[in-house]
Amino acid sequence: MHEAIKVSNVSKVFSRGYLRKSHKLVLSGIDLKITEGDRLVIVGESGMGKTTLARIMADLEWPTEGQVLWFGQDIGRMSKKEKRLLRGSVQYVHQDPYSSLHPAKTIFNIVADPLRYAHGLKSKDLRKRVKELMEMVGLTPAEYFFNKYPHHLSGGGRQRLAIARALTTEPRVIIADEPISMIDMSLRASIIKLFKDLNDQYNIAVVLVLHDIGAAKYFTYEKGEVAILYGGKIVEKGEGTKVLDNPLHPYTRVLINSSPVADPELARNRQVEQLRSYAVPIRTPDSKGCPFAHACNYYIEKCLERDPQLVPVEQNHEIACHVFCNRDGVI
Ligand SMILES: Nc1ncnc2c1ncn2[C@@H]1O[C@H](COP(=O)(O)OP(=O)(O)OP(=O)(O)O)[C@@H](O)[C@H]1O
Numbered sequence: 001m002h003e004a005i006k007v008s009n010v011s012k013v014f015s016r017g018y019l020r021k022s023h024k025l026v027l028s029g030i031d032l033k034i035t036e037g038d039r040l041v042i043v044g045e046s047g048m049g050k051t052t053l054a055r056i057m058a059d060l061e062w063p064t065e066g067q068v069l070w071f072g073q074d075i076g077r078m079s080k081k082e083k084r085l086l087r088g089s090v091q092y093v094h095q096d097p098y099s100s101l102h103p104a105k106t107i108f109n110i111v112a113d114p115l116r117y118a119h120g121l122k123s124k125d126l127r128k129r130v131k132e133l134m135e136m137v138g139l140t141p142a143e144y145f146f147n148k149y150p151h152h153l154s155g156g157g158r159q160r161l162a163i164a165r166a167l168t169t170e171p172r173v174i175i176a177d178e179p180i181s182m183i184d185m186s187l188r189a190s191i192i193k194l195f196k197d198l199n200d201q202y203n204i205a206v207v208l209v210l211h212d213i214g215a216a217k218y219f220t221y222e223k224g225e226v227a228i229l230y231g232g233k234i235v236e237k238g239e240g241t242k243v244l245d246n247p248l249h250p251y252t253r254v255l256i257n258s259s260p261v262a263d264p265e266l267a268r269n270r271q272v273e274q275l276r277s278y279a280v281p282i283r284t285p286d287s288k289g290c291p292f293a294h295a296c297n298y299y300i301e302k303c304l305e306r307d308p309q310l311v312p313v314e315q316n317h318e319i320a321c322h323v324f325c326n327r328d329g330v331i
Pocket residue numbers: 014015016024026044045046047048049050051052053
C-alpha cells in the first residue's frame with residue numbers, strides 16, 4: 001500500500017506580540033502517516049494542536065520545521081503547477097458547516113460550481129454528477145434539494161453537503177476537522193458512518209480530527225489508526241483497537257476513562273483518575289521535558305528534563321512515556 005500523506009518531524013511555532021517575540025510551540029516532532037484507502041483519527045482535548053496538524057496535512061498551514069509528503073512528493077518543494085495537479089486529491093472539510101457554506105447559493109450550485117470550473121461540466125452531465133454526489137452523501141432524493149439553500153438543512157445535512165462539495169474533485173484523501181462537534185448528538189453516528197462508507201466503497205483515505213472517544217472507536221473498529229495528541233506531541237499511536245482498548249500512556253487512560261458512558265450503573269461505579277493539573281500546557285521552543293509531566297500522577301525527575309520519544313510496545317502500537325515504557329517495552 002502506498003502512503004497517501006506522510007508527516008515527518010513536523011513542528012509548528014506561532015509567533016506574536018511586539019516584534020513577534022513571543023513564541024508558542026504548538027506542535028513538535030510529529031511523525032504520522034496514512035496509507036491510501038486507510039483511516040486515521042487524531043484525538044485530543046481542546047488546544048492540543050489537532051486542527052493545526054490537520055491544516056498542515058492539508059497544506060492550509062505551513063510547518064515551521066519538517067516535511068509533508070503527498071503521495072510520496074514533498075509539498076514544500078513542489079512547483080505551483082505540480083501542486084495544482086495534486087490539490088484536488090486532498091480535500092479538507094471544515095468543522096463548522098454553518099459558516100463553511102455560502103448562504104446565498106442554492107444547494108445545487110454549491111456542488112455544481114466546482115464541477116463547472118474544475119471539470120468544465122455543463123447542463124445534463126452537470127446535473128447527473130451533482131445528483132450522483134448528493135446520493136453518495138445521503139442527500140436524497142437529490143432533486144428535492146436542488147433549489148433549496150443551506151439554511152433549509154440541519155447541521156448534519158449541511159455537513160453532508162460540505163462532504164459532497166469536497167467529493168467534486170474526486171479526492172484520494174479527505175481530512176475532516178471535528179466534523180461532528182457542531183451537530184446534534186442524534187446525527188453524529190450517521191456522519192461517522194458516512195465517512196466509513198466513503199472509505200469502504202470508494203477507497204478514499206479518511207483523516208478525522210475528533211475529541212469524542214466513542215466516535216473514534218466507532219470509526220476505527222474494523223480498521224485504521226489512532227494518534228493521541230497532548231501538548232502538541234503524539235503521546236500514543238497505533239492500531240485503533242489497540243490504542244483505544246488497551247491504552248498505555250497515562251494521558252490516554254485518563255482521556256478514555258473520563259469519556260461519557262451510556263450505562264448509568266457503569267458511570268456511577270467508575271473510578272476516574274484525577275490529574276494533578278487540568279491546565280493546557282503552554283510550550284515554547286525552549287521547553288524541556290514531557291508536555292504531560294505537569295499533570296501526570298506518575299512523573300519522575302527525568303520527565304521534567306527529557307522529552308520522551310515514541311517507542312514501540314507491541315506491533316503497531318507506540319507510546320512516548322519515560323515511566324510506562326522504556327526501550328525494552330512496557331514496564
Ligand atoms: N494562528 C494562530 N496564531 C497563534 N496561535 C494559534 C494559531 N492557531 C492556533 N493557535 C494556538 O495553537 C494551539 C493549538 O490550537 P489548535 O486549534 O490546533 O488546537 P485543537 O486541539 O484543534 O483545539 P480545538 O479543538 O479547540 O480547535 C492553541 O493554543 C491555539 O490558541
